Amino acid sequence: xxxxxxxxxxxxxxxxxxxxxxxxxxxxxxxxxxxxxxxxxxxxxxxxxxxxxxxxxxxxxxxxxxxxxxxxxxxxxxxxxxxxxxxxxxxxxxxxxxxxxxxxxxxxxxxxxxxxxxxxxxxxxxxxxxxxxxxxxxxxxxxxxxxxxxxxxxxxxxxxxxxxxxxxxxxxxxxxxxxxxxxxxxxxxxxx
Amino acid sequence: xxxxxxxxxxxxxxxxxxxxxxxxxxxxxxxxxxxxxxxxxxxxxxxxxxxxxxxxxxxxxxxxxxxxxxxxxxxxxxxxxxxxxxxxxxxxxxxxxxxxxxxxxxxxxxxxxxxxxxxxxxxxxxxxxxxxxxxxxxxxxxxxxxxxxxxxxxxxxxxxxxxxxxxxxxxxxxxxxxxxxxxxxxxxxxxx
DNA sequence: CAGATGCGTAGACAGTGTCTACGCGGGGAA
DNA sequence: TTCCCCGCGTAGACACTGTCTACGCATCTG
Numbered sequence: 393x394x395x396x397x398x399x400x401x402x403x404x405x406x407x408x409x410x411x412x413x414x415x416x417x418x419x420x421x422x423x424x425x426x427x428x429x430x431x432x433x434x435x436x437x438x439x440x441x442x443x444x445x446x447x448x449x450x451x452x453x454x455x456x457x458x459x460x461x462x463x464x465x466x467x468x469x470x471x472x473x474x475x476x477x478x479x480x481x482x483x484x485x486x487x488x489x490x491x492x493x494x495x496x497x498x499x500x501x502x503x504x505x506x507x508x509x510x511x512x513x514x515x516x517x518x519x520x521x522x523x524x525x526x527x528x529x530x531x532x533x534x535x536x537x538x539x540x541x542x543x544x545x546x547x548x549x550x551x552x553x554x555x556x557x558x559x560x561x562x563x564x565x566x567x568x569x570x571x572x573x574x575x576x577x578x579x580x581x582x583x584x
Numbered sequence: 585x586x587x588x589x590x591x592x593x594x595x596x597x598x599x600x601x602x603x604x605x606x607x608x609x610x611x612x613x614x615x616x617x618x619x620x621x622x623x624x625x626x627x628x629x630x631x632x633x634x635x636x637x638x639x640x641x642x643x644x645x646x647x648x649x650x651x652x653x654x655x656x657x658x659x660x661x662x663x664x665x666x667x668x669x670x671x672x673x674x675x676x677x678x679x680x681x682x683x684x685x686x687x688x689x690x691x692x693x694x695x696x697x698x699x700x701x702x703x704x705x706x707x708x709x710x711x712x713x714x715x716x717x718x719x720x721x722x723x724x725x726x727x728x729x730x731x732x733x734x735x736x737x738x739x740x741x742x743x744x745x746x747x748x749x750x751x752x753x754x755x756x757x758x759x760x761x762x763x764x765x766x767x768x769x770x771x772x773x774x775x776x
Numbered sequence: 777c778a779g780a781t782g783c784g785t786a787g788a789c790a791g792t793g794t795c796t797a798c799g800c801g802g803g804g805a806a
Numbered sequence: 807t808t809c810c811c812c813g814c815g816t817a818g819a820c821a822c823t824g825t826c827t828a829c830g831c832a833t834c835t836g
């Protein structure tokens with residue numbers, strides 16, 4: 393039973409990404425991942441000393457994917473900051489709601505090795521982009537502060553909406569009004 | 585008041601509340617709770633058919649405690665809405681950061697039976713209060729929408745700050761500027 | 777050809793949540 | 807009184823989990 397073309401390490405992460413998308417974060421058992429990868433339950437240990445490190449590797453894939461989508465959302469950076477921020481926010485929300493299991497995994501810090509594992513390195517540039525855009529959209533304010541508040545707002549909307557805690561009477565399952573309200577709040581009302 | 589006199593059911597919840605405060609949410613093992621309550625691991629089953637129901641009961645205590653603090657924070661309701669909302673937000677943040685384990689438990693919906701367990705009933709009135717205050721503070725806007733966005737913002741700040749993901753350079757561990765920024769954003773800048 | 781080493785296997789171990797059978801003790805009824 | 811029932815907790819089994827350790831097999835190297 394050799395690993396096919398690619399090594400077992402990558403295959404385990406592949407299986408994990410697939411599994412979390414299919415069945416949620418609680419399905420990411422070490423033994424189940426090994427099973428689906430076609431190896432014994434002890435095999436992952438050669439590449440991931442602990443279960444958390446395997447989960448962290450899987451989560452890193454999520455952060456990478458999110459970074460790709462975010463980069464695509466902001467485009468070439470020629471659009472005005474407000475439009476880029478709107479696109480970024482929509483992208484973030486859509487990612488969180490489309491990949492619920494992965495998103496849960498990414499922000500369940502009790503499942504990940506606490507920081508320092510590249511998660512910061514993967515999500516921080518995204519935050520840097522956010523700060524820069526906010527700085528351009530609102531030159532008057534402390535960009536880091538506003539960006540932090542906005543980022544927290546997006547995160548909170550993703551979380552609360554994700555498990556139905558924010559069923560506002562306004563529409564069925566449309567998070568756009570809520571998102572618009574948040575963007576308006578942090579970036580200032582409509583007018584440039 | 586004293587748990588030892590009020591039956592095993594309440595004692596299990598007491599032990600759980602104590603345990604989650606002391607050692608975090610991951611320590612809330614069914615068997616460990618039973619151990620600390622001085623009963624066998626099968627005993628809880630008579631009152632809580634499943635582990636999740638016990639955890640939900642513990643979380644309900646958290647929601648109740650939060651509701652009490654929130655009521656105390658808003659006071660008699662004579663203060664102006666903006667001040668009440670500020671107090672409410674501070675109260676919420678402080679609760680989340682002071683009772684990190686309990687807060688994590690309360691919003692880990694994978695640990696709780698999905699809704700319908702009174703969690704909604706316990707947290708909804710708080711949200712209702714929020715909507716009402718926002719409506720008074722910003723009569724121009726859709727109160728439910730703004731309140732939802734603000735609530736999400738508080739939640740996001742609590743989460744991100746809680747695990748150090750928002751270490752803004754502005755000060756060491758003071759979340760007040762961030763909170764002020766969020767409140768300013770959703771309620772409008774300082775001036776009445 | 778022989779040895780070493782990379783890589784996966786297989787079993788043990790402590791721990792978990794759930795299920796089931798059992799026992800004990802206190803009332804109520806005859 | 808005596809008997810029976812039933813609430814309530816015990817104890818063990820079961821299928822899982824993550825971790826650890828000893829063991830092989832294959833491949834490459836000297």
